[in-house]
Amino acid sequence: MPKPPKHTESLTRLRKVEGQIKGIQRMLEEQRYCIDVLQQVTAARRALDEVALTIMRGHINSCVSHAIRHRDGAEKVEELMRAINRFVK
């Protein structure tokens, strides 16, 4: 079985996203200007996108690659495509 990918980078990013989410809550409580709040929501969303892409990359380089090398891989690719599909929409 392939070794699962290390998630150090994603964990660091997620802690930052958690901080951003808390910051947005504070901004709303302080009635800060909506456009400034929206900008922070956009930033948090982009950080989440980075996390998703990092996890995808790790998954392709470990599980999917392993399946492709040792079995036909088609099933793992389908599962990946469904995940990308859900993410994109």
Next chain:
Amino acid sequence: MPKPPKHTESLTRLRKVEGQIKGIQRMLEEQRYCIDVLQQVTAARRALDEVALTIMRGHINSCVSHAIRHRDGAEKVEELMRAINRFVK
């Protein structure tokens, strides 16, 4: 000046997103299956989208509407479009 929109709904959602972000960190630490983690990242991202749309709606119904009624509003609409633009991309 228009009263700023209440953010009760967005605050409730953001607390839920914060919980989701913490949950994803736990999933990564427990080396859970990448596709399951991705599904949670997708869910958190969608919840953030809802927050953004709720804030946009509040902003249009308060600040932007106020500007349109009392001035020409074009500047506020431009500012809003830039925010939507950043969000969509």
Next chain:
Amino acid sequence: MPKPPKHTESLTRLRKVEGQIKGIQRMLEEQRYCIDVLQQVTAARRALDEVALTIMRGHINSCVSHAIRHRDGAEKVEELMRAINRFVK
């Protein structure tokens, strides 16, 4: 009733998108490298995003502004939010 927005800019862009879509078809028929094809699909999608944002801006500056000035506008804002929502997802 408000004058509908002129769509010169969007029409120019859409003719360009039409050209891009035809170009992508040719690339697929010529079995061009998938990553290059994907890059063109991404470019066409971004051009479509620009069209959507331009139409939104025109709509807010004409119909939505008119409704806000002459009625309460809430209904038009809701309709707009539903359209943004469909577009974002």
Next chain:
Amino acid sequence: MPKPPKHTESLTRLRKVEGQIKGIQRMLEEQRYCIDVLQQVTAARRALDEVALTIMRGHINSCVSHAIRHRDGAEKVEELMRAINRFVK
């Protein structure tokens, strides 16, 4: 070398997207209601997303799988991730 994926499905979809783009141009020329036009732009964008996902799937199942089986595949995975990244943003 891997056989390139057949693009029958994507070509059919792209011809449909081309028709949608032409339809949107007509709608703008006929000054149709902006929200209805936006709905068609959203539909065309989704159809383009489907094309992108189908091309990605074909690429993973052919080129990327081939690279993973016969070389280490890391380079092809990186190239794919960059393409997904550009597409998502």
